[in-house]
Amino acid sequence: MCGIDELKQVTVKENYLSIGSLVRLDDLKKHAAIVKEFPVLIEAAETVGSPLIRKSATLGGNVLCENRCIYYNQSEWWRDAVGYCLKCEGNICIATGSKKLCYSEFVSDTAPALISMDAEIEIADHEGERTLKLEDIYTGDGVCPRNLKKSAVIKSILLPLQREFHSSFHKLRQRQSLDFTSLTVAVSIDKNGKLKSVLGGVDPKPVVVEGNSDSNLEEIIKLALKGSRAIDNEMFSRNYRRSMISVFLKRSFEKLIG
Amino acid sequence: MSDNKKYLKPVSVHEAITMSKVCGDDFRYIAGATDVMVNRRQGNEESFA
Known part of the structure; x- marks a missing residue:
């Protein structure tokens, strides 16, 4: 599949920026439109693995990262x-x-950032082509974490332009230089005040909590904790990770709303 | 690679879908970068899904 050039393109399609699924994580920062409109995606991509891994790993691959x-x-x-x-x-x-x-936990680092900005995913399979909200491909079942057909090919990730997102991204991990996530929190707020918080690493699928610029932080934290089915199945304890959800969401709100 | 599998290299998504249709259910896309060849050599077929 790596010889398919159309999957390596970053283009503008109507009001969306289309990022091909085979665009490498290390190459995201080379595209001015991503740097300008969606810097949090670059921030998230730079926390994936090591520099060597990011030079070969792709955005589509990270979005489909197997649960751990x-x-x-x-x-x-x-x-x-x-x-x-x-x-x-x-x-x-x-x-x-x-x-x-x-x-088993959902550990993609880029997907929470993408979902927080209302990303969509363009899929082709034996039945044709369709576009879905990115969060809708995740099932919440750790055994089969995605509801994609075997014949499905991810063509691109679509990000809405002109929403003027302000975003925040936090990742908890044992070693800052390499590890998979123990908790990822991405929060984005657009020019209309629509706020979307997305958690990774604490459930078999991304945990999404929506609100607006007037939302009560404690209420957002409460909903995030309620949606997270974290268990003791990794190096950090369940209780510590759940505590860090509050910490990361508070830091995000301080940055975005003040 | 010493196995009996046949490797095809599509140049478009349409061609990839067409190729997979021809193969029935007996195919896997290989698009990985970080783990694919390691798992392939270990015989971990599921890693191709």
């Missing part, structure tokens, strides 16, 4: 000894003991 869990991201040897979890063809969640739900 400390009980899933293990060697075959480890799984053989401890047992296979729901996400690995087993019949029980090792983290919670549940036989129904997998809580």
